[in-house]
Amino acid sequence: MQSMLARGAGAHGMGEFELIRRYFDRHSAAHEGVVLGIGDDCALLAPRAGYELAISTDMLVAGRHFFADVDAATLGWKALAVNLSDLAAMGALPRAFTLALSLPEAVPEWLETFSRGLFECAFQFECPLIGGDTTRGPLNLCITIFGEVPSGVAIRRSGAQAGDDLWVSGQLGEAALGLRLRRGDAGLEPLDALATRHAINALELPMPRVALGLALRGVATAMLDVSDGLLGDLEHVLAASALPGARIHAAALPLSAGLLTQPEAVRLQCALAGGDDYELCFTAPASQRARIGDIAARSGTPLSLIGTVGLASGPAGIQVLDTGGQVLPGFERGQFKGYDHFGNA
Ligand code: ADP
Numbered sequence: 263m264q265s266m267l268a269r270g271a272g273a274h275g276m277g278e279f280e281l282i283r284r285y286f287d288r289h290s291a292a293h294e295g296v297v298l299g300i301g302d303d304c305a306l307l308a309p310r311a312g313y314e315l316a317i318s319t320d321m322l323v324a325g326r327h328f329f330a331d332v333d334a335a336t337l338g339w340k341a342l343a344v345n346l347s348d349l350a351a352m353g354a355l356p357r358a359f360t361l362a363l364s365l366p367e368a369v370p371e372w373l374e375t376f377s378r379g380l381f382e383c384a385f386q387f388e389c390p391l392i393g394g395d396t397t398r399g400p401l402n403l404c405i406t407i408f409g410e411v412p413s414g415v416a417i418r419r420s421g422a423q424a425g426d427d428l429w430v431s432g433q434l435g436e437a438a439l440g441l442r443l444r445r446g447d448a449g450l451e452p453l454d455a456l457a458t459r460h461a462i463n464a465l466e467l468p469m470p471r472v473a474l475g476l477a478l479r480g481v482a483t484a485m486l487d488v489s490d491g492l493l494g495d496l497e498h499v500l501a502a503s504a505l506p507g508a509r510i511h512a513a514a515l516p517l518s519a520g521l522l523t524q525p526e527a528v529r530l531q532c533a534l535a536g537g538d539d540y541e542l543c544f545t546a547p548a549s550q551r552a553r554i555g556d557i558a559a560r561s562g563t564p565l566s567l568i569g570t571v572g573l574a575s576g577p578a579g580i581q582v583l584d585t586g587g588q589v590l591p592g593f594e595r596g597q598f599k600g601y602d603h604f605g606n607a
Pocket residue numbers: 263264282286287299300301302303304305361362363391392393394395396
């Protein structure tokens with residue numbers, strides 16, 4: 263499409279094609295399965311026989327998903343990381359991605375920094391950039407990612423069985439704590455520099471659980487990545503799996519040392535309803551516990567057993583229990599929706 267970015271040289275002496283060549287064309291065709299990368303009307307991918315393509319898109323809008331003044335390198339990392347997290351959540355192996363970029367201005371320093379963060383993530387997860395679109399407009403990035411998974415093996419949200427264990431990777435609520443720190447929210451206990459950095463990193467540099475997602479093929483019955491808050495996301499699994507409810511033990515929630523120093527209300531809000539965790543939440547029968555322990559050890563990812571799904575007794579919905587087994591009030595169904603862009607804020 264004819265772009266609003268100057269086709270010739272713009273204010274910074276750089277047109278659209280020069281911009282793409284300088285910052286985004288990194289020999290993607292050297293990757294296995296990439297028949298043709300950047301430069302033609304389409305990229306060409308060669309799917310492997312016996313595999314399905316897993317495709318996901320995530321859009322990041324300035325002022326809505328990130329602060330407009332966020333460091334461009336962390337933005338580049340996160341834009342790709344959140345897409346890789348969606349592949350991880352299906353047990354899919356990353357193959358390639360495309361980038362649609364809308365920029366107010368082609369500023370070389372910004373593009374240099376952004377592409378450094380983006381390609382750091384791309385190289386680490388061996389996921390080449392094979393195409394995209396570049397246009398002038400409000401800062402907005404959209405990545406579409408392509409992965410592959412053996413036919414019939416993808417881990418969907420719909421496979422949870424009544425009585426399955428409920429597991430989560432890593433730590434919950436850390437990115438939400440980072441967001442509160444970034445915004446300078448009141449009501450937080452002071453944190454030392456290390457704990458502050460840990461929380462901000464969780465927010466800005468999420469680590470997609472790709473290896474873990476692959477290892478959970480054939481083990482997890484249902485899985486998703488926690489992007490909008492555990493309770494809201496778990497509701498999706500329950501609905502897709504046609505299960506009436508779930509029980510979560512608050513004491514089993516994996517929290518960082520920093521979050522543990524916070525008032526209980528902050529702790530629970532962040533862990534249960536905070537967004538941007540990009541941890542994997544999955545269900546599995548109790549018979550898989552030993553194997554899941556092995557997977558945690560081999561992948562170097564802590565995995566926590568936090569509850570059970572599919573309980574027919576008691577009220578429908580998710581119950582959060584304290585150490586004494588009492589239901590914590592305030593977390594009933596409907597009270598803790600995941601983040602909804604078109605819901606009532
Ligand atoms: P078209 O006009 O056919 O849409 P473009 O002129 O927009 O093609 O893009 C030229 C080539 O550069 C295409 O291969 C496209 O995929 C690639 N491309 C454009 N923008 C980006 C970007 N931000 N990152 C990676 N590749 C890009």
